[in-house]
Amino acid sequence: MRQFIVIGHDVPTDPDAVSLADLPGAGRLDVLCRCLNSAFFLSHDLRDNVRVWLVVGDEYAIRFEGSELRRLNPDERSTAALVRGALAAREKAIGSMAANPSPGVYIRTQSLSGLLESVADDGPLVTLHEDGQPVVDIDPSAEPTFVLSDHHSFDDAETALLAAHADRRVSLGPEPLHADHAITVAHNYLDTDGYNRY
C-alpha cells in the first residue's frame, strides 16, 4: 500500500464555500484535485494499492481508498465535486467514526498530528525536501507514506511534527516540483523498482 498525505492549508471545511467554477478561489482546491489524479490514475485504470489522505484545515482527514473508489474521474472539477461531497458529510463524522459519503471516500475529524500517529505503523514516513537524500538511495521495496503540502510550504508546527514522525527526507530532483508532480515521480520510482524495471 502506497499512501500520500496532502495538507490543504486554505481549503474551506464548509462545502458551501467551494465553487466548482473557481477551484483556485476555494483555497486552491485545484492543487488537491491534481494530487488525487496523480495518485490514482493509470491509463485506463485506477491504482488500487493507493490510499490518499487530504488534511483540510487541520480539522478533517478525507481518505480516498483506491480499491473502493468508483466515481473518481480525472478532471479537476468532478474530483472537486467528490471532495465537496465529503465535506458535506463532515457533520456525520462523530468522534473517531468516519462518514462514507461515496464509494471509497471517508471523512473523519482528525488533525495532522493524529493522522501521523495513526499511520505510524503502516510503513516509513517520507517527506520531500530539496536537501533530502536522493530518492535513488532509498529502498523502493518499502511501502512508504509520503507527506506533501499544497501550494504553501509546511508551516512551523507541521515542520516540527514531521521532524518528530518522519523516517526520511527525500529529494526527487534538483527542481522544486508541485505536489501532484512529486506524486507522479514517486510512483514512477516505485513502479520501476528504483528505475530498474521497464
Place this chain on the structure above:
Amino acid sequence: MRQFIVIGHDVPTDPDAVSLADLPGAGRLDVLCRCLNSAFFLSHDLRDNVRVWLVVGDEYAIRFEGSELRRLNPDERSTAALVRGALAAREKAIGSMAANPSPGVYIRTQSLSGLLESVADDGPLVTLHEDGQPVVDIDPSAEPTFVLSDHHSFDDAETALLAAHADRRVSLGPEPLHADHAITVAHNYLDTDGYNRY
C-alpha cells in the same frame, strides 16, 4: 529546448463548442490542460526552456512558448480558457502565418505531418511506447521532442507518420501512464541527468 507535441483527437476546433464548465465534454480538453500544466509548472516558477504543441483536429497547431507565457495558471479551467482563446483566433492564422492571441500562445494551420517535418531538425523525436527502450538507456543530454497522445492511442495514420519520423520509442516504466504524467516523468529524467543529479 524540450518540446512536447500532444495530439488532441476530439477537441473541437470551434471555440464556441468548448464549455469551461465541462472540459471532458469538450473532447477531453482537460487532458490537454493537464499536459500544459505538467510541461510548464515548477513550484512557484515556469519552465522557460519548454515548448508545447497541441495538435487539434489534425488541422491546427497551438504553440505554447515557455519563455513568453504570461497568463498560464495551473488549474484546468483557466488553462482551457487560454486554449479556447487560441481557437478563437484561428481565422487570423493565414497560410503559414501564426496568430498570437496572448503572450506566448500561437496558433497556425498545420497538420501533424507538417508539424513533424517542421521540428525534424530541432532534436531527436521520441515517442512513448510500452515496448520501447527503457528511458534510462537514453542519453539525457539530448534535447528531445516527445510526441504524446490524449486519452486515445495513436491512430493508424499517426502510427505510420511516427514510424517514419521518430528516432526512438521509449518506455518510462511498466505502468501505462496518462500523457501529463508521462511529461512529468520525462522532465524528471532530464532534470536529474538520467537520475544522477539531485
